[in-house]
Amino acid sequence: MRKETSIHGQWSSKLAFVLAATGSAVGLGNIWRFPYITGENGGGAFVLVYLMCILLIGLPVMIGEILLGRRGRQSPINTMTSLSHEEGLSRAWSLIGWLGVAAAFMILSFYSVIAGWSLSYVFRTAGGAFTGLDVDGVRGVFEGLVSDPERLLAWHTVFMVMNVLVVARGVRSGLEQAVKFLMPALLGLLLVLVIYAVSIGHFAEGMRFLFAPDFSKINGEVVLMAMGQAFFTLSLGMGAIMIYGSYLSSRASIMRTSATVVSADTLVAVLAGVAIFPIVFASGLQPDEGPGLIFVTLPMAFSGMPGGVIFGTLFFILLVMAAWTSSISLMEPAVAWLVENRDMERVKASVLVGLVAWVLGIGTVLSFNLWSSPIGFHLDLGGEEPVFIGGTIFSMMDYLTSNVLLPLGGLFIALFVGWRMTRRSVQDELGVGTGLLFRGWYAVLRFVAPVGILLVFLNAVNLI
Numbered sequence: 001m002r003k004e005t006s007i008h009g010q011w012s013s014k015l016a017f018v019l020a021a022t023g024s025a026v027g028l029g030n031i032w033r034f035p036y037i038t039g040e041n042g043g044g045a046f047v048l049v050y051l052m053c054i055l056l057i058g059l060p061v062m063i064g065e066i067l068l069g070r071r072g073r074q075s076p077i078n079t080m081t082s083l084s085h086e087e088g089l090s091r092a093w094s095l096i097g098w099l100g101v102a103a104a105f106m107i108l109s110f111y112s113v114i115a116g117w118s119l120s121y122v123f124r125t126a127g128g129a130f131t132g133l134d135v136d137g138v139r140g141v142f143e144g145l146v147s148d149p150e151r152l153l154a155w156h157t158v159f160m161v162m163n164v165l166v167v168a169r170g171v172r173s174g175l176e177q178a179v180k181f182l183m184p185a186l187l188g189l190l191l192v193l194v195i196y197a198v199s200i201g202h203f204a205e206g207m208r209f210l211f212a213p214d215f216s217k218i219n220g221e222v223v224l225m226a227m228g229q230a231f232f233t234l235s236l237g238m239g240a241i242m243i244y245g246s247y248l249s250s251r252a253s254i255m256r257t258s259a260t261v262v263s264a265d266t267l268v269a270v271l272a273g274v275a276i277f278p279i280v281f282a283s284g285l286q287p288d289e290g291p292g293l294i295f296v297t298l299p300m301a302f303s304g305m306p307g308g309v310i311f312g313t314l315f316f317i318l319l320v321m322a323a324w325t326s327s328i329s330l331m332e333p334a335v336a337w338l339v340e341n342r343d344m345e346r347v348k349a350s351v352l353v354g355l356v357a358w359v360l361g362i363g364t365v366l367s368f369n370l371w372s373s374p375i376g377f378h379l380d381l382g383g384e385e386p387v388f389i390g391g392t393i394f395s396m397m398d399y400l401t402s403n404v405l406l407p408l409g410g411l412f413i414a415l416f417v418g419w420r421m422t423r424r425s426v427q428d429e430l431g432v433g434t435g436l437l438f439r440g441w442y443a444v445l446r447f448v449a450p451v452g453i454l455l456v457f458l459n460a461v462n463l464i
């Protein structure tokens with residue numbers, strides 16, 4: 001008999017799931033990572049490829065990943081084991097779950113450090129630390145923060161404790177209310193920033209950078225970065241959305257909810273870009289400023305607008321909350337697995353997962369100061385120049401997760417749902433009949449998504 005609910009519980013309603021999944025998706029990936037990665041990869045053409053990846057790979061894989069979670073009703077590892085068993089397939093598919101947990105620890109470790117920067121900015125902005133500063137002053141404040149490992153460690157610790165507190169009680173309590181307030185508030189403040197960006201005179205330049213594609217800026221690496229950003233921003237390919245799907249009622253429509261989550265996430269990312277690039281040009285900054293991009297541009301904007309201290313403080317509070325609702329979804333798969341397989345109390349499992357990620361996070365803390373020189377080696381892949389493989393601990397974990405592990409997880413999910421599960425089980429779980437909607441999605445999941453992911457991988461390493 002198929003399980004109707006997970007032992008970890010169930011969302012109170014369909015809306016609760018949409019809100020939780022949106023909470024997982026919308027986070028630092030939209031407001032911190034999207035602008036800086038776009039800036040480093042040349043703008044418009046990157047954005048175009050990113051949007052194509054969202055639509056042709058992200059959306060279909062998200063539907064597949066939620067479907068798996070709801071059918072398995074357990075942690076991603078056990079869901080994959082039991083679904084493989086049920087379909088008469090190899091247990092090796094549980095690798096999807098294991099890869100996901102490995103990726104989750106790495107993402108959580110650096111995510112918490114960056115969320116810590118945001119926390120520190122709440123207090124700085126509220127205290128007026130940016131008032132009256134020019135761009136060099138603002139950058140000085142940012143550099144002062146990241147060059148201080150003890151301060152970074154302290155904020156990283158605070159954020160990780162916040163996560164453990166929520167996950168220990170079960171991710172459902174309070175999440176619905178929090179996200180209900182968070183999304184409109186975040187959109188409202190992004191609109192304030194967009195209005196400010198329109199008012200400062202470099203709006204057209206910003207829009208050109210963000211939306212006018214310059215295809216000479218495209219290469220295999222840029223396309224890989226765009227696909228990686230699509231996976232990261234949608235929380236896809238590592239089991240986070242799968243486990244949220246496992247708490248979803250059997251009656252809710254997976255297709256509709258996925259479309260909602262993807263739209264909300266894309267809207268927030270694009271608005272963040274629209275707000276930030278005009279400020280970049282108006283402040284005389286370069287788009288490829290790196291991970292500090294929003295921590296320099298946003299204080300510039302808030303120090304230049306009326307009511308900036310209030311708007312700025314509120315904005316960084318919302319950013320922390322958005323990061324919080326994302327990072328709890330990073331912890332949940334491993335915590336659920338420990339509860340299922342190690343018979344651990346949820347509280348203990350949460351503390352353990354938080355502790356491991358916290359220790360790993362020290363690598364990211366040091367990546368911006370004591371260990372900021374890149375480590376690695378050169379590899380000749382037959383391109384014009386040998387490529388450098390390596391970087392700081394932060395940049396390696398970020399690259400490995402977004403550009404390799406998440407797309408690999410997505411590839412396996414697409415193959416499992418599209419080629420290994422019987423079409424009957426897939427149809428049965430989706431419950432949208434066999435009409436055009438089903439057939440369209442099924443074809444994209446079977447052909448476009450896996451072939452797309454493979455081509456992007458092969459192209460990035462110069463094999464095609």
Ligand code: PFF
Nearest residue numbers: 025027028029232233235240
């Ligand atoms: N999607 C989140 C963001 O955009 O900030 C980050 C994230 C959360 C990635 C959960 C992966 C994940 F499983």
Ligand code: NA
Nearest residue numbers: 025026029233
């Ligand atoms: Na996101």
